[in-house]
Amino acid sequence: MKTVGKDRPPLLTIRDLRIEGKSTNGWTRLVDGVDLDLARGEVLGLIGESGAGKSTLGLAAMGFTRDGCRITSGSIGFDGIDLARCGEHVRRDFRGKRIAYVAQSAAASFNPAHKLIDQHCEAPVVKKVMPRAKAEAEAVELYRKMRLPQPEGIGFRYPHQVSGGQLQRAMTAMAMACKPDLIIFDEPTTALDVTTQIEVLASIRDIVEQFGTAAIYISHDLAVVAQMADRIMVLKNGRTVETAETRTMLSAPQEEYTKSLWAVRSLERPRQERGTGARPVMSLKNVDAGYGAAKVLEDVSFDIHCGQTVAVVGESGSGKSTAARVISGILKPSRGEVLFEGRKLPADYLSRSREDLRHVQMIYQMPDTALNPRQSIRDIIGRPVEFYLGLKGREKEQRIRALLEQIELDPAIYMDRRPTELSGGQKQRIGIARALAAEPKFIICDEVTSALDQLVAAGILALLARVQKERDLALMFITHDLATVKAVADEVVVMQHGRVVETGAVETVFANPAHAYTTHLLQSVPEMDPDWLTRRTMSNRAVPA
Amino acid sequence: MGRIWILVGERLALGVITLLVVSALIFVGVELLPGDLAQEILGQSATPETVAAFRHELGLDQPAIQRYFHWLLGAVQGDFGTSLANNRPISELLSVRLGNTLFLAAFAATVSIPLALTLGILAALYRNSIFDRLCNVVALIWVSLPEFFVAYVLILFLAVRVALFPSLSNIDPGMPFGELVYRSFLPALTLVLVVMAHMMRMTRAAIINVLASPYIEMARLKGMSRLRVILYHALPNALAPIINVVALNLAYLVVGVVVVEVVFVYPGLGQLFVDAVTHRDVMVVQSVGLLFAAAYILLNLIADVLSIVTNPRLMGERR
Structure with missing residues (x-):
């Protein structure tokens, strides 16, 4: 953590900035009268839910608005020049040279048609900051500073040949190419696994400190921002809620809204006693499975009991979702079996009885793509009601109403709407209702909250907990977010490279992890303590993993 | 690099x-045509005996099967047989005509492809501007008119009203x-x-489609600059659809x-084809048909290979 000096000269001064975006019914305010000050070398964290205007504000600091947006009033003073009023050529000249941008998904933001180093050298060469040879030499140096493997060679790869975490570091290196005064980081680690995130965070922080670059760090994850920022600014609906030094903000948030954001993190699940000796609802026994020659699951076994939530955790590629596909019968295992209430289920869902299908339901990660946009809510929920329970006419109607009430959406309002007219959280609720419509005994929840904002996610988790209690449901909860595990699960299954490395009650595993990978995973979860990253990286370097 | 040759193979x-x-x-199609060459040459008044003898x-x-394999075997060896109508070897006939058709296609392609790509790129660069709309409207008008109509309009204005160019394209390979x-x-x-409109509009659409990508915002x-964004960042990623539409139009220039x-009495394959059909000169019809099909397949093959070669994701070695 840098010491925050009040005496540093100002770099960016935003005053009463208003930005509007075109929507179906006219213009809507995205940023509504925000003031922002940033000194040279200072890192400001911007936090808020989606739609709070974080990205819009971050881009505005570069004098940039997305297509269909406009700056209606206010000023963006960057080093004495008002970016809101100067000519486009001035802004363009600043971008890439004096203000750089690091995007959320490096995989999508690197041009697939060009090698990394060509993209790295583009800004310095086109803007005549330095000749190509020098830019290349500096690129290698920056790659080394970002701790990328093979810094001399990695630049000559195409983006698709480099992993996500490495791309994110290469993008930070690219932002540094012209030694800018300011870098905008727009959720740079959101798409990464926790174990990758920690490395990327550490290398970003080091390089920003080393070059004394000022930065605006945008994230929805408080714990991450706490590691990176000197000051934090909370945004809601395009307005500033509050701004304070990081430590002050963490220890004593002033506004109710900020407190509510903080509170989500401390959601805890009341402990549940599992009836000993009871037969599990769903079991995997020594399952191997794979896609073609690639083996994804090896000897995977775990049980899920009635009324219990089992969280399956691990980084992407660890086989979590593949296990779910085996259970639902979409993927046939090459060895082992799936037991439902002690009875072996056919490997292929096509050979399962309707009754078996009814008891295994699924809720998906992306409610946007999991719901047919051309169907009304009535059709979406009505279909399983009719298919599994054989209800028709009035009975079916009543059932749909009851389900909508259960997920806390008013049937009178929502019954005939289409998914596109709903918010992300509402769509996920419909996803839950659709699963519940079959009256199953077991539901697979595949990353159901990872596409949602914290407050919305908390609502979904609370809803799931309630219906689970009412119906004594068994839930398999696939997630990469360990905070969610703490909040919802009784038991946890830790997976790595397609194997189960550890299982047990959540408190036990979290308190005394038996496997090195579990420890590594747990230690990679950012904590609200601003010194966490420093401590973590120190100990990681002392004891190499 | 090895993978691409396997693919080509x-x-x-x-x-x-x-x-x-x-x-x-083609063979079956030609067989189904009513009447045959013998009938055609000897005319309505010939006695059945003469017709049979001539046949x-x-x-x-x-039998048809036998004739088919006989023809196929010859065609594989480069011998398309002799024209039934005038007894000249078909391969000789074809080579001159093919040369003429390829000349015309190459002529049209060298003008239209660069022009279409440039206009498409400019239209994408200044999209929704007057220029863009004008390009689109004009291109659409030309593509909507039947080609013989376009041909007659051009003859009327450029050959009849103002005698700039000849309306009959009587060419001979020996000419300068x-x-x-x-x-x-x-x-x-x-x-x-x-062919312009199709290629121009596809270029524009492919580039605009890519412009929504995060790497363009980056x-x-x-x-x-806008021009650099389009040429260096968008165009390489829009090449595959553009290459395909260009190949399709090239194929059209040869085949279509x-x-x-016929309108310009240009001595190319098309003209030969039409004449052969009228004369029931089945051997020529079959040969020209085969040549058209080969050109079509070859151009599409080239397009596929080019789309792969220009895409590093498909070309590069896997990690």
Whole structure:
């Protein structure tokens, strides 16, 4: 953590900035009268839910608005020049040279048609900051500073040949190419696994400190921002809620809204006693499975009991979702079996009885793509009601109403709407209702909250907990977010490279992890303590993993 | 690099199989035509005996299957047989005509492809501007008109009203190049107008489609100019659809010129094809059909290979 000096000269001064975006019914305010000050070398964290205007504000600091947006009033003073009023050529000249941008998904933001180093050298060469040879030499140096493997060679790869975490570091290196005064980081680690995130965070922080670059760090994850920022600014609906030094903000948030954001993190699940000796609802026994020659699951076994939530955790590629596909019968295992209430289920869902299908339901990660946009809510929920329970006419109607009430959406309002007219959280609720419509005994929840904002996610988790209690449901909860595990699960299954490395009650595993990978995973979860990253990286370097 | 040759090999093999199927279809199609050459030459008044004797002389009395394989075997060796109508070897006939058709296609392509790509890129760069709309409207008008109509309009204005170019494109391979260009100008212009719109609009659409990608926003945030964003960042990623539409239009320039060649009496394959059909000269019809099919398959193969070669994701070695 840098010491925050009040005496540093100002770099960016935003005053009463208003930005509007075109929507179906006219213009809507995205940023509504925000003031922002940033000194040279200072890192400001911007936090808020989606739609709070974080990205819009971050881009505005570069004098940039997305297509269909406009700056209606206010000023963006960057080093004495008002970016809101100067000519486009001035802004363009600043971008890439004096203000750089690091995007959320490096995989999508690197041009697939060009090698990394060509993209790295583009800004310095086109803007005549330095000749190509020098830019290349500096690129290698920056790659080394970002701790990328093979810094001399990695630049000559195409983006698709480099992993996500490495791309994110290469993008930070690219932002540094012209030694800018300011870098905008727009959720740079959101798409990464926790174990990758920690490395990327550490290398970003080091390089920003080393070059004394000022930065605006945008994230929805408080714990991450706490590691990176000197000051934090909370945004809601395009307005500033509050701004304070990081430590002050963490220890004593002033506004109710900020407190509510903080509170989500401390959601805890009341402990549940599992009836000993009871037969599990769903079991995997020594399952191997794979896609073609690639083996994804090896000897995977775990049980899920009635009324219990089992969280399956691990980084992407660890086989979590593949296990779910085996259970639902979409993927046939090459060895082992799936037991439902002690009875072996056919490997292929096509050979399962309707009754078996009814008891295994699924809720998906992306409610946007999991719901047919051309169907009304009535059709979406009505279909399983009719298919599994054989209800028709009035009975079916009543059932749909009851389900909508259960997920806390008013049937009178929502019954005939289409998914596109709903918010992300509402769509996920419909996803839950659709699963519940079959009256199953077991539901697979595949990353159901990872596409949602914290407050919305908390609502979904609370809803799931309630219906689970009412119906004594068994839930398999696939997630990469360990905070969610703490909040919802009784038991946890830790997976790595397609194997189960550890299982047990959540408190036990979290308190005394038996496997090195579990420890590594747990230690990679950012904590609200601003010194966490420093401590973590120190100990990681002392004891190499 | 090895993978691309395997792919080319696979596609070539598939192409040969397709050609075989096409050859059979052509043969059957021609068989279904009412009347035959003997009837056509001898006229209505000939006695059945004379017709039969003439058929025997031409070999038309043999079973269809036998004639098909005989023809196919010859075609594989480069011998397409002799024209039934004038007894000249078909391969000789074809080579001159093919040369003429390829000349016309090349002429039209060298004008239309660069022009279409440039206009498409400019339209994407200034999209929704007056320029963009004008390009679209004009291109759409030309592509909506039947090509013979376009041809007659051009003849009316450029050959009749103002005698700039000849309305009959009577060319001969021995002519100097300038003369060839001058004489085939009107048919080439007709073809240009007909194929331009498709390529231009596809270029524009492919680029605009790519412009929504995050890496385009990134390029803009790196402070790159609009032209550089389009040429360096968008175009390489829009190449695959553009290459395919260009290949399709090239194929059309070779295969689809029948009408234009007839209007301008241009001595190309299309003209030959039409004449052969009228004369029931089945051997020529079959050979030209086969040649058209081969050109079509080959151009599409080239397009596929180019789309792969220009895409590093498909070309590069896997990690």
